Amino acid sequence: MVTQNISIKNATLKLNNKALFKKLNLEIAPGEFIAILGPNGAGKTSFLKMLLGLYGLSAGNIEILGKSPKNTLAEIGYIPQQKAFDRDLPMRGRNLVELGVNGGRFGISALSDEENQHINKAIEEVRATCFANRPIGQLSGGEQQRLRIAQAIVNNPKILLCDEPLLSLDLNSQQIVAQLINQQRQYGTSVLFVTHEINPVLPYADRVLYLVDGNWAIGTPAEIMTSKKLSQLFKSPVDVLNLHGRLIVVNASEHAEAEVQCAHHQHQKSNQEMV
Amino acid sequence: MDNFLLYLSQSFVQNALLATLLVAIICGLISPFVVMRKMSFAVHGTSELAFTGAAAGLLIANQALIGAFGGAVVVAALISLLGTNERNRDSTIGVILAFGLGLGVLLLSFYKGFATQATNILFGNIYGISGIQLAILLLVGVIVFAAILAIYRPLLFSSLDPEVATAKGIPVKTLGLAFLFILAITVTEAAQIVGTLLVLSLAITPAVAAQYISSKPISVTVLSVAFAVIAGIGGVLLSLIFDNIKPSVFITFISFGIYILVRLIASVKSASSAK
Numbered sequence: 213m214v215t216q217n218i219s220i221k222n223a224t225l226k227l228n229n230k231a232l233f234k235k236l237n238l239e240i241a242p243g244e245f246i247a248i249l250g251p252n253g254a255g256k257t258s259f260l261k262m263l264l265g266l267y268g269l270s271a272g273n274i275e276i277l278g279k280s281p282k283n284t285l286a287e288i289g290y291i292p293q294q295k296a297f298d299r300d301l302p303m304r305g306r307n308l309v310e311l312g313v314n315g316g317r318f319g320i321s322a323l324s325d326e327e328n329q330h331i332n333k334a335i336e337e338v339r340a341t342c343f344a345n346r347p348i349g350q351l352s353g354g355e356q357q358r359l360r361i362a363q364a365i366v367n368n369p370k371i372l373l374c375d376e377p378l379l380s381l382d383l384n385s386q387q388i389v390a391q392l393i394n395q396q397r398q399y400g401t402s403v404l405f406v407t408h409e410i411n412p413v414l415p416y417a418d419r420v421l422y423l424v425d426g427n428w429a430i431g432t433p434a435e436i437m438t439s440k441k442l443s444q445l446f447k448s449p450v451d452v453l454n455l456h457g458r459l460i461v462v463n464a465s466e467h468a469e470a471e472v473q474c475a476h477h478q479h480q481k482s483n484q485e486m487v
Numbered sequence: 488m489d490n491f492l493l494y495l496s497q498s499f500v501q502n503a504l505l506a507t508l509l510v511a512i513i514c515g516l517i518s519p520f521v522v523m524r525k526m527s528f529a530v531h532g533t534s535e536l537a538f539t540g541a542a543a544g545l546l547i548a549n550q551a552l553i554g555a556f557g558g559a560v561v562v563a564a565l566i567s568l569l570g571t572n573e574r575n576r577d578s579t580i581g582v583i584l585a586f587g588l589g590l591g592v593l594l595l596s597f598y599k600g601f602a603t604q605a606t607n608i609l610f611g612n613i614y615g616i617s618g619i620q621l622a623i624l625l626l627v628g629v630i631v632f633a634a635i636l637a638i639y640r641p642l643l644f645s646s647l648d649p650e651v652a653t654a655k656g657i658p659v660k661t662l663g664l665a666f667l668f669i670l671a672i673t674v675t676e677a678a679q680i681v682g683t684l685l686v687l688s689l690a691i692t693p694a695v696a697a698q699y700i701s702s703k704p705i706s707v708t709v710l711s712v713a714f715a716v717i718a719g720i721g722g723v724l725l726s727l728i729f730d731n732i733k734p735s736v737f738i739t740f741i742s743f744g745i746y747i748l749v750r751l752i753a754s755v756k757s758a759s760s761a762k
Contacts, residue, residue, distance in 0.1 A: 265653050282656075290654035292623070302698045302707035303518060303647065315644035316657050318637050347702040373654070 217242050217276075217370055217402040218263065223272035225255065225262055233428045238421065242370070242400040245416045247433070250423035256406040259423065260373045263404070264288065274347050277370060284371075285386030289401075291393070292331055293376040294357050297349040305344040305351060305359045306423050309334055311364035322459070334362040338392050354385025365401075372396055374405045378412055386412045410437065411458050437461075496728040502621050503613040503734075505721055509628040510680045511689060513673050515712030517636045518694035519704070520666060523646045527691050529566065533592040534686040536562045539591030541608045546598050552620050554680065555608060556627065559671035562587065584682050595699040599753030603673040611682030611735045613723065624676055631673050636664055643704060680719065681735045688742040689715050696746040699753040718742040 218240040230254030235431045240246060248256050248305070260340075261267045263274065276284040299335075299353035313327050323331070336346045338358040343351055349357065350382055353458070357377055364372060374393060379385040393403055394416040402462045410420070410433065420436040422429045431438055437459050442450040449464035494500045521530055537555040540562075544554010562583065568578035576599040608616065616624070635642075645652040653659050677686045697710035722738030729737075 237513055245660075266653065285656040288654065290651050292650045296648075300645075300698050301523070302702050304702050308647070311640070311644045311647070314640055315652065316655050317640050320636055320639055342536055375650075399623075424751070468568070 215242075215267070216240060217244075217277060221273045222426070223262075223274060224270045225258060225267060227255070228266065231270075231426050233423055233426065238427055238430055240402050240404070242402055243397045245394060245397060245405065245413070245420075246420050246421055247405050247410060247413050247417035248421045249407060249410055251425075254423040254425060256423060257375055258373055259421075260290075260404065260406060262373075263373060264290070269387045275347065286367065287370045288458060289367070289369035289372045289379045291357075291360050291364045291374040293359075293371065293379040294353045294381060297356065299347075299349040301347065301349040305340060305346060305348050305349045305355075306331065306335065308359050309344070309366055312366040321339045330366055331362075334366040335359075337365065337395070338362045350386070352371045354388060355466075357381060357385065357389045359391060359450045365396055368399065368401075369400060372401055372403045374403065374409065376406050376408060377382055377408070390416065414457075430486050433459075439464075444463065490730065491724075491727050493498040494730070499614050499616070499760065500727065502616050502618070504720065506616055506624050506694055507613065507719040507723050507734075509625060510673075510677050511715040512543055512712055513631045513687035514677050514686075514719075515626055515693050515715030516632065516708065517666075517670055517673050518648060518690055518692075518715065519697070519707050520642060521691055522669065522694045522698070523643075523665070524663075526576075526670065527687070527758060528577045528580055529667070529670060530674055530687060530690045532566075532584045533562050534674045534678050534683040534690075535558060535584060537586045537675045537683050538586040538608050538673070539594065541601075542596055542598065543589045545600070546594050549600070552623060554677070555675045556623075556672065561760065562739075563668045563671035576643055588692075600681070607682075608674045608678050609682050609684055610733065611680050611685065613680050616679065624679060627672060627676060631676070632670055634665070635670040638665060640649050681722075681738050685735050685739050688739040689719060692742045692746050693718070696742075696749045701750045702729065711752055714742070714745050718745065 216239045218238070220236055220238040223236045224234045225236075234389055244473060246257060250256050261270065263281055264285065276285055293443045309331050313331060324398060333342055333434065334345060338361050340355065340362060341359045343355055344359065351359070360377070363394065372393060375390055377393065381389060390412045393405065394413075403416075405417070407413055409451060410417070414433060417433055417485070420433050422436050422445055423440070425447075427445050429441060429445055431441075437452050439450060442452060442461065443464075446463075451462045451464045453460040453462065454460060495653055514651060531621040536558055540555040541551040542554070543549045543558060544552070549556065549742065564587055565583050566580055567623060568735040570584065572577040577635015641652070641657045642662050644655070645662050649659045674686050674690060677689050683690055693714035694707065695709045696714055701707050716737050721741045722736075723735045725737040725741075726734035
């Protein structure tokens, strides 16, 4: 039997007395890519925070590499969504990656040669060597995200938690960032990828965890991304359209259409897409 | 010039130079964090409230300096208690500042002795420092220095990217709180030299200037300390030559002069690199 990187049994997570999910069961193998989808407030980010041990379960159990979440932080890399740095921030790209190694260390100590090699290797892996010495605030959003990936992978984590790392990136950068994260699976790293939009990760996702208003579903993209399955989850008619390999989720009822459009304005997404 | 050498041989001048050196070093150290965490208003607020602390100290125990330090700790605690998040921190400081200054004036009106000890803290009275006061300044300064070096990297990480730092298990909130106390105490020390109204010239200007000529965190910190020391010591020395003008005046002038100079250098550099 393959040992699982993450094992979630009967987990119930409640925040402010609202259950984000109940009795969730999920085993994640080394090298597996899980896309986590769902509308705003469904608990996608909270799911990641739970794995970081920041939120406790109201019921059930989580084991990460055979240990409780709080004791495995060193084995977890975390990639947040892109947020612009101040242009004059006194920090170069490389310094951001360095913090992945020594950011938690107290006192002033220099990096060892070995650590510097790890840092160089991580920067090469995200193909950032040519801009790693420039001030981070002057890099593009995509370049900043590549350095954040380097920071997350510098310690060779067994698990990568990604919280909407593609948000506010252009399409080309989205592809590069998704592909660079996917590349980490060759080392047996499990990837948990929270996203609003499944298409950029559709080529990579082994399974999809879909969270909607206290309900959840897990399965391959082909199993989950169907009109029937999503209509069950949303408890209202939902159509999943396949447009040249791109999946487009539309709410089928007219009333809900209006809600969808409001949600769109917040997220600057195309009129047709939802989720 | 004869006067200048005569002054230098006096112990009150030597005390002043030593105290200035110490205060300049710790101000230069916290300055990059103040800029990065956008806490300029916290510097302004806590420094002005050193006046209230000094007035309370005078009234209760005839000890302005100890009162000022006690006040700094109370103010830092109030800011962290009432300011629940970073967004409303500045408005909370404004509220505390307004009330605190009123309280300071009230306390002073009860004080029967000479109020100069409290008003000194508004403009600084470096030559009035006694041996015991110098010892207190030294002790507090050394503690602050050691504390900043100890938490330097985790504080840098959590100032830059609190979300990722939290995922790495860094106690982001505790560090933020620790920094607030360090800031309040440092600013109170600096108030003894340049006065509360002019603290910004040692606690903010040096790092802002340093950022124009370097983008590495360590170099910015070193340059910031260097600029603060040049301004502080330079200001005291100039006030010995022009002995009818207060050192605070020269400190602010030198500090601002350095700022203008590095901006000129930076604009010449960027103009030549653009060619």
